[in-house]
Amino acid sequence: MSMLDPIDRRILLASQDGLPLSVAPFAELARRLGLEEREVLARLRRLREQGVVRRIAAVPNHFRLGFVANAMTVWDVDDREVSRLGRLVGALPFVSHCYRRPRRPPDWPFNLFAMIHGKDRAETEARRAEIARLLGEACRGADVLYSLRILKKTGLRLRPAEPGAENAPCSA
Amino acid sequence: MRNGHLDPIDRAIVANLQRGVPLVGRPFAELAATLETTEETVVARLSRLIETGVIGRFAPMLDAEKLGGAVSLCAMAVPAERFEEVAGILEAMPEVAHNYEREHRFNMWFVLAVERPERLPEAIAAIERATGLEVLDLPKLEEYRLELVLPV
Structure with missing residues (x-):
């Protein structure tokens, strides 16, 4: 469809x-x-x-704008508290994206993701500490993954022949 | 703007254009008036910002889910000596919308965005086959914020 x-x-x-x-x-x-x-x-x-088109806009390169300390912060938050706390974290002005995602034990114990950006790592670490304070005792573990390099940033790509409906074989 | 230096007008253009332009015949007119410059100047500076890589592109931002498609965040732990090879494999795949190198054992993080949801597991399987590495698939369960606008 x-x-x-x-x-x-x-x-x-x-x-x-x-x-x-x-x-x-x-x-x-x-x-x-x-x-x-x-x-x-x-x-x-x-x-x-x-909502198919969110907006017509420029996609900036964070690194080139001077945001050199971009970090994906990840948290293992009590399932009973994660929705409430996630909304609070998402409302912080320095958080650009915030999601709940599944844990994948034993490799990946974290269920809350918040992207934060700073002009240097000291600023970003201070912001990470602010999130940790906000999560308090509901948080059982945390990690941080700094961005080193943008390898690709193209966004969703439509392909000329993909619509499916008109030329797909019947439920192959 | 040599060497990536941005003057205040460049910064105002980046800040404004990342929020989006109105869908009208002359989408830069309002911004040009605010900056007390001409639309031609805004377009010329936008072109320079794209050439120098400060702006990746100026285009419609599509929502894969609203299109009936699917998106997922995935990660791989790629051995250092294979990093460039694996990045090249993902670079060539149209399903890979973003890919970042991160400082962690899971050092490659990418977003898959497809128009048809059934393509998502196929793309993950294709990546695992092509790389011989396991993909950690972390689809979003809840969204608490999606705000791409940064203060510039």
């Missing part, structure tokens, strides 16, 4: 690597696709209302 009709898909395929760099990028995109600018805008607005 794809949310995308073939024209939506053409628009996203043509723009997912980057919109034309122009003062009127949607007009230029429409021209390349042989569509009207107003149709491209109307479709993108609908996709945004549906």
